[in-house]
Amino acid sequence: MTNKINIQVKIGKLILKNPVMTASGTFGYGLEFEKFFDLGKLGAIITKGLSLNPVKGNPPQRIVETPAGMLNAIGLQNIGIKNFISEKLPLLKKYKTPIIVNVYGRKVDEYIEVADILNDTDVAGIELNISCPNVKRGGLQFAADKKAVEKIINRIRKKYKKTIIVKLSPNTGNIEDMAIHCERCGADAVSLINTIVGMAIDIKTKKPVLANVFGGLSGPAIKPIALAAVFKVSKKVKIPVIGVGGIMNYKDALEFMMAGATAVQIGTANFIDPLTCVKVIKDLQYYLKENKIYDINKIIGAIKLE
Amino acid sequence: MLNQGKVVFNRKLNNTIYYLRIKVPISFKAQPGQFINIKVSDDYVPLLRRPFSIFNHERGFIDILYKVVGNGTKKLSNKKREDILDFIGPVGNSYVDFFYEDEFKEKNIYLVAGGTGFASIHFFARWLLRKKIKFKLFYGAKNKKEIFQRFCKNFDVLIATDDGSCGKKGLITSFINGDKDTIIFCCGPQTMLKTIQSIKAYKKIASFESYMGCANGVCLSCVIKINKGKEFDYARVCKEGTVFDLDDVIII
Numbered sequence A: 001m002t003n004k005i006n007i008q009v010k011i012g013k014l015i016l017k018n019p020v021m022t023a024s025g026t027f028g029y030g031l032e033f034e035k036f037f038d039l040g041k042l043g044a045i046i047t048k049g050l051s052l053n054p055v056k057g058n059p060p061q062r063i064v065e066t067p068a069g070m071l072n073a074i075g076l077q078n079i080g081i082k083n084f085i086s087e088k089l090p091l092l093k094k095y096k097t098p099i100i101v102n103v104y105g106r107k108v109d110e111y112i113e114v115a116d117i118l119n120d121t122d123v124a125g126i127e128l129n130i131s132c133p134n135v136k137r138g139g140l141q142f143a144a145d146k147k148a149v150e151k152i153i154n155r156i157r158k159k160y161k162k163t164i165i166v167k168l169s170p171n172t173g174n175i176e177d178m179a180i181h182c183e184r185c186g187a188d189a190v191s192l193i194n195t196i197v198g199m200a201i202d203i204k205t206k207k208p209v210l211a212n213v214f215g216g217l218s219g220p221a222i223k224p225i226a227l228a229a230v231f232k233v234s235k236k237v238k239i240p241v242i243g244v245g246g247i248m249n250y251k252d253a254l255e256f257m258m259a260g261a262t263a264v265q266i267g268t269a270n271f272i273d274p275l276t277c278v279k280v281i282k283d284l285q286y287y288l289k290e291n292k293i294y295d296i297n298k299i300i301g302a303i304k305l306e
Numbered sequence B: 001m002l003n004q005g006k007v008v009f010n011r012k013l014n015n016t017i018y019y020l021r022i023k024v025p026i027s028f029k030a031q032p033g034q035f036i037n038i039k040v041s042d043d044y045v046p047l048l049r050r051p052f053s054i055f056n057h058e059r060g061f062i063d064i065l066y067k068v069v070g071n072g073t074k075k076l077s078n079k080k081r082e083d084i085l086d087f088i089g090p091v092g093n094s095y096v097d098f099f100y101e102d103e104f105k106e107k108n109i110y111l112v113a114g115g116t117g118f119a120s121i122h123f124f125a126r127w128l129l130r131k132k133i134k135f136k137l138f139y140g141a142k143n144k145k146e147i148f149q150r151f152c153k154n155f156d157v158l159i160a161t162d163d164g165s166c167g168k169k170g171l172i173t174s175f176i177n178g179d180k181d182t183i184i185f186c187c188g189p190q191t192m193l194k195t196i197q198s199i200k201a202y203k204k205i206a207s208f209e210s211y212m213g214c215a216n217g218v219c220l221s222c223v224i225k226i227n228k229g230k231e232f233d234y235a236r237v238c239k240e241g242t243v244f245d246l247d248d249v250i251i252i
Ligand SMILES: Cc1cc2nc3c(=O)[nH]c(=O)nc-3n(C[C@H](O)[C@H](O)[C@H](O)COP(=O)(O)OP(=O)(O)OC[C@H]3O[C@@H](n4cnc5c(N)ncnc54)[C@H](O)[C@@H]3O)c2cc1C
Pocket: A065, B035, B046, B050, B051, B052, B053, B054, B065, B066, B067, B068, B069, B070, B071, B072, B073, B074, B116, B119, B120, B208, B209, B210, B211, B212, B242
């Protein structure tokens, strides 16, 4: 049998050779994984959240494990967009994998400035993080503020020619409404979900375990929530939905795609098995072959409802 | 980096402390101060890997000395001979990166180990021994049960326990008299490292622990504060460390 299986998917103007991307903040700037596998195999690399200027982040303790998950309050520590472009991007160019920059700003203008800077680079797209639970300003505040979101997307859309993804969370408001709103404002895709606000207390000291008190929950613990969000949103919008949250293997990825996701992002799993992304890509192909499905796009939204 | 090894033994040394030997390919090489990140379970609890210093390493095997403190170490303690362990490593820098043989020739080398910090110090002590470099080991723990004299046979060692049940009574740091010719290499609880910061010495080198997510430099969870004049920077224990110049670190 030499039937060719298509695993390409399309996100906005972007053609991905497969639907597997790395979730922001769990893959650094990509280069740390060079020692584990050929980065050229990935559908896309999404960078750690980058802001206009470098950010130091929150004081430690920054993470704690919880049942089947983890809370993090890194506080968006990053090297700043300019350092990324001069130091990291040139090293990523040799891979034939689109680089998507996850962008975070404290003010509306910051998102726009970063997008302007990226317009002149080889970066394939941007993912706007308007839903980070770990920073006092920006983040969550925007996730609930439709006007601010409209401003951010509209103004970026005017100049920015490449793919715009907006990352949403179920922490505030109604995620379906916000997704519809993003589509209307001109986003090419939405990715969901970002981490969910949580906390942990040390009963010996009576203190919160995380210095930031709150953290974002990720990992298998949030998968059912993410899946429901993807399912609900993909019925409401025409733009592609990217599924994120607790994906550990190809079966999880399939669930997201059946629920309506065009592509998936893998986060926390990269910490446990650095090869997760490549394994999922391989296993998806194997699954398609076994089931004689010759185009992965046939899986998208394939959920059967009575 | 991605490795698998068979458990050779996983011996219980006392109520809570275990001595684990993993068979590794002879091509595996590690330096004192480095650690490995072990997958202790195949399900989602615990989810993350657990980091452990390399206690000893010779051609074909690595040893770990660990204390059961929670679910992850409990699961590790259940591993049996012939079980396959999946681990990432060696990770991090080494004490050796801070060891300048010529510069240190006329100096007194002190190694200071507190609790399970003994693990990485022990590996370094063996490295020095092999190189025939003289040193003195200061080894402290809560009580006799947590002191492993059997691993100190060839070392010039001073032991102290909180309750005096083994060696001297008191904090190990109170028995160290440093001067401008002293070089300290240490690993242990942060309170111990903080005390060592105020001991006089030519140089102080410390290996740090912290809460780790990835042990691969990407999650930025393991950071400690590094002095930078009036400012500070965060450094990743898993990447820039675990070994740092102790004077550079801000311990809160
Ligand atoms: C680089 C490095 C080297 C290490 N080397 C050794 C070693 O050689 N031998 C050894 O016994 N242990 C070592 N540790 C600590 C060991 O990793 C933890 O004890 C282990 O991860 C705890 O897992 P658990 O699931 O059993 O405990 P958990 O259920 O995760 O936690 C139980 C208790 O231990 C505390 N704890 C957990 N992890 C840490 C940590 N990293 N630092 C401080 N407190 C912690 C928690 O706050 C909690 O109170 C090392 C840690 C690091 C970062």
